[in-house]
Amino acid sequence: MGFKKKGLVIGVSGGIDSAVALTLAVQELGKDNVYGLLIPEKESAPSSTSLGAEICESLEISYEEVSISPILESLDIYDKKEQIIKRTCPEYDPRIHKTSLVLPDFLNQGLLNVPYIQLIKDGEAIAKYRLKANDYLELIGLQNVKQRSRMLVQYMCAEKMNYAVCGTTNKTELALGQFVKYGDGGVDIEPLADCYKTQIYALAKLLNVDEAIIQRPPSADTWSHFTSDEDFYWRMPIHVMDQLLYAQEHRLSVEVIEKNTELSRETIHKAQRHIDRMRNTTTYVRAAPPICYLGR
Incomplete structure (x- = not known):
């Protein structure tokens, strides 16, 4: 090697x-x-x-x-997480509820990008609460x-x-x-x-x-209720996301994208803006740390 x-x-x-x-x-x-x-x-x-x-x-x-x-546990991760969920979801009881973090389905709700905590009881989603921005980041x-x-x-x-x-x-x-x-x-x-x-x-x-x-289903597997990448990150089926990414990479026409995805032209343009926003907000993740030179 x-x-x-x-x-x-x-x-x-x-x-x-x-x-x-x-x-x-x-x-x-x-x-x-x-x-x-x-x-x-x-x-x-x-x-x-x-x-x-x-x-x-x-x-x-x-x-x-x-x-x-x-x-x-030594970093108090579980307890800190529970505190956020409890102040977001009044009915949350860790003894009976599992939780997941979800975003709206893009193909049905468009560019709306509001995160929610979802409560699950006995395998069924029973409630959904919108997260405040600071709580989401934490x-x-x-x-x-x-x-x-x-x-x-x-x-x-x-x-x-x-x-x-x-x-x-x-x-x-x-x-x-x-x-x-x-x-x-x-x-x-x-x-x-x-x-x-x-x-x-x-x-x-x-x-x-x-x-x-x-x-x-693909998942980061970090929530007590199994949360797929489609529910949280992609917000659309993976075959659609990959078609859109491939089209961007190879500069395919919107007519070809319409045929391959069966999406309307309006939805395609919105999806492309959604992808561009994800790319832009995660640029720092892909970048190498900058070298800073300290002058006198």
């Missing part, structure tokens, strides 16, 4: 991106040079760990599970500690083994800034960064990834 490392460490989430990255790494480097890490916390979906373990075992690689809950900051803690564990393991850390960010996520700086974005290599999310699905089929992983 160019890094002069012995192999790769990969955080295995039970999702399609990590499954594809893991399978490709094993094909390229061999099962003895790839190490899997399951990094759950108490709000993770149980399927994240079970599906992650299953793919590690099917590929016959060594792996271990390291919970980051103690790290998060929640995002608290949630991002989870991604950064996972990366801390990956580097601790990688440096012990003299391995490099392999990322799982795809081209869709990279274009939209859909990753956490110094979290899942803080890796040594990104093998999927030139593949749109829909291409990752095609790769998964080609690589015979478990159908249960392919069918699982």
